[in-house]
Amino acid sequence: MSALDTSVTTDRLLLRLRVEEFLYEEAALLDAWRLQDWLELVDEGARYYVPPTDRPDARDSVETAFIISDRYELLVGRVNRLETDAAWVERPRSRTHRMISNVRIAGVEPQIVARSNFIVHRVRRGVTDCFTGTYEHHLRPEGDSFRITERWAILQAEALQPLGKIGFIL
Amino acid sequence: MSIDTTTDAPVFVSGRRQLLRDDPSTGDFAVHRSVFTDPALYEAERELIFNRCWLYAGHVSEVPDVGDYVTRTLLGRPVILARDRHGELRVFFNTCRHRGALVCREAKGNDTMFTCFYHKWQYRNSGELLGVPGKATFPDSFDVGDFGLVSPAKVEVFRDFVFVSFSSDTPPLLDYLAGAADFIERVADQDLGGEMEIVDGAHMYSMRCNWKLVVENSIDGYHGFPVHATYFQFIGSQGVDLSVGLDGVARDLGNGHACLDYLAPFGRTVAKTTAPMSDRAKELIEAKRKLADEVLGEERAHLVADRSKNIFVYPNLLIIDAASLQVRVLEPVRTDYTDVNSWLLAPKGEDRELRRQRIEGYQEFLGPGGLATPDDCEALETCQLGFESVREVEWNLVNKGYGTGGPDAVDNEVQIRAFWRQWHTQMTRSTIASNGGVSR
Numbered sequence: 001m002s003a004l005d006t007s008v009t010t011d012r013l014l015l016r017l018r019v020e021e022f023l024y025e026e027a028a029l030l031d032a033w034r035l036q037d038w039l040e041l042v043d044e045g046a047r048y049y050v051p052p053t054d055r056p057d058a059r060d061s062v063e064t065a066f067i068i069s070d071r072y073e074l075l076v077g078r079v080n081r082l083e084t085d086a087a088w089v090e091r092p093r094s095r096t097h098r099m100i101s102n103v104r105i106a107g108v109e110p111q112i113v114a115r116s117n118f119i120v121h122r123v124r125r126g127v128t129d130c131f132t133g134t135y136e137h138h139l140r141p142e143g144d145s146f147r148i149t150e151r152w153a154i155l156q157a158e159a160l161q162p163l164g165k166i167g168f169i170l
Numbered sequence: 171m172s173i174d175t176t177t178d179a180p181v182f183v184s185g186r187r188q189l190l191r192d193d194p195s196t197g198d199f200a201v202h203r204s205v206f207t208d209p210a211l212y213e214a215e216r217e218l219i220f221n222r223c224w225l226y227a228g229h230v231s232e233v234p235d236v237g238d239y240v241t242r243t244l245l246g247r248p249v250i251l252a253r254d255r256h257g258e259l260r261v262f263f264n265t266c267r268h269r270g271a272l273v274c275r276e277a278k279g280n281d282t283m284f285t286c287f288y289h290k291w292q293y294r295n296s297g298e299l300l301g302v303p304g305k306a307t308f309p310d311s312f313d314v315g316d317f318g319l320v321s322p323a324k325v326e327v328f329r330d331f332v333f334v335s336f337s338s339d340t341p342p343l344l345d346y347l348a349g350a351a352d353f354i355e356r357v358a359d360q361d362l363g364g365e366m367e368i369v370d371g372a373h374m375y376s377m378r379c380n381w382k383l384v385v386e387n388s389i390d391g392y393h394g395f396p397v398h399a400t401y402f403q404f405i406g407s408q409g410v411d412l413s414v415g416l417d418g419v420a421r422d423l424g425n426g427h428a429c430l431d432y433l434a435p436f437g438r439t440v441a442k443t444t445a446p447m448s449d450r451a452k453e454l455i456e457a458k459r460k461l462a463d464e465v466l467g468e469e470r471a472h473l474v475a476d477r478s479k480n481i482f483v484y485p486n487l488l489i490i491d492a493a494s495l496q497v498r499v500l501e502p503v504r505t506d507y508t509d510v511n512s513w514l515l516a517p518k519g520e521d522r523e524l525r526r527q528r529i530e531g532y533q534e535f536l537g538p539g540g541l542a543t544p545d546d547c548e549a550l551e552t553c554q555l556g557f558e559s560v561r562e563v564e565w566n567l568v569n570k571g572y573g574t575g576g577p578d579a580v581d582n583e584v585q586i587r588a589f590w591r592q593w594h595t596q597m598t599r600s601t602i603a604s605n606g607g608v609s610r
Binding site for chain 2 (some may be wrong): 050051052053054058061062063064065066067068069070071073074077078080081085086087088089125127137159160161162163164165166167
């Protein structure tokens with residue numbers, strides 16, 4: 001058995017810890033509805049994807065009709081809309097509670113790709129819904145943090161029944 | 171429940187005498203809120219409406235090749251749509267004739283056979299029972315030829331839309347569709363000589379409300395600006411000219427079918443460019459619009475390409491031909507809960523840039539993640555909650571534009587009244603027949 005290359009292992013673990021910290025901070029901003037602060041984490045030109053529940057493996061949002069495949073302008077529009085008083089579905093706002101685990105670094109070149117499992121509990125008007133799935137974050141290092149260049153929320157639900165709809169940023 | 175045989179007045183399963191007020195002389199039109207809350211009425215609807223009407227089951231393009239199949243649920247029943255070995259489109263109840271298990275458990279695929287894994291009974295994709303293990307030990311009277319997969323009482327296809335009926339008494343599909351047939355054709359004609367197809371990716375969502383609220387909302391032009399202001403603000407911010415507004419008419423298409431037929435500010439991949447579109451998309455759309463004139467003639471091309479249409483095919487199919495093209499099917503689950511299944515429809519072989527535009531047009535407004543549809547969910551779910559006070563606040567008004575002599579503009583309600591009248595007729599006539607043996 002060869003000696004463990006501790007420097008490589010340490011680098012990998014440190015990267016994962018940095019990414020985890022980033023994901024936890026992101027989740028906290030979204031749970032707190034600090035959407036403009038969250039948008040600060042997102043690169044201009046970034047994309048936000050939610051594939052349809054019958055095609056969680058889909059990667060091409062023109063070949064397949066995604067539930068959400070926001071280009072940056074639409075994502076900004078989505079956030080701005082949610083901050084008005086007329087985004088009725090989120091007035092009053094959902095209370096969301098995100099759990100993130102199983103964080104894995106899937107790639108580092110040309111960008112860091114991090115996959116993680118999520119559970120988002122959403123409570124609203126007497127109903128608790130549980131959104132489960134996998135996040136995939138494409139991250140560009142910036143300073144001692146990251147910026148999101150691509151963000152996937154891949155639901156592992158068979159359908160949005162009985163989840164209903166996705167009114168908040170998943 | 172008592173049955174009054176002395177008058178023609180309907181007595182509904184709930185025991186109420188009146189669920190609809192309809193008086194053209196005063197313009198009074200109101201719907202009793204118990205129609206959204208009463209479990210007995212809901213059960214009656216399933217029998218008297220959904221078991222007796224044509225129901226959309228799927229689109230021919232979902233099973234293009236021999237052996238292709240898709241499975242889904244229709245009014246709670248698991249069904250299979252299959253292209254059999256002869257190339258025929260078939261619809262089967264997905265249940266083994268032996269003891270009931272599903273004979274197909276995949277969402278879609280391609281196979282020559284459906285095999286029940288419980289006792290290994292095997293069916294051809296054309297329905298015949300091929301064989302059963304241990305055949306020699308069954309009684310002589312058991313003939314496998316009598317135990318093929320069962321199909322709904324009627325299956326018909328109109329312009330690649332597949333419909334089924336669970337009743338053999340349902341009139342032929344074209345008669346049933348009445349004025350809706352031409353509007354379905356105005357959608358199907360967007361193939362411009364080619365074919366239409368369902369786009370990969372189904373959006374299966376739900377609303378915590380009665381299915382009839384979703385029907386009303388899908389053809390309601392009155393709610394557009396108050397509910398969807400943030401959508402119009404967004405497309406306006408992208409450079410879409412909003413000065414056009416929603417300009418058109420609401421139509422009663424007969425037999426409960428109805429539609430909105432209008433010009434709108436948003437872009438249409440068949441006809442209308444908007445400022446934020448790419449140059450390439452604009453070129454392609456302009457070329458397509460010219461082709462529409464050639465293929466369809468100018469008058470027809472205007473109806474097909476330029477005009478947006480929210481088409482309601484009674485009782486539970488909506489074809490929303492607006493900034494995109496959506497097939498939306500309502501699956502009632504409980505009196506206060508409805509599954510909504512939604513697909514995009516598009517010309518087969520559409521240019522990628524137009525397909526992208528079509529999908530974005532959908533996502534900006536429609537579906538469970540759009541900037542607009544989730545707000546409709548909120549509206550309808552709060553209506554449902556409001557109906558809890560039905561004992562004290564009994565009636566919904568559907569009287570906008572009624573008897574006023576004004577035009578049937580898209581923000582009036584003639585189309586919603588058309589739905590309610592058909593609903594009422596079916597519930598009334600059938601309820602009397604089922605309760606008192608009196609038929610009209």
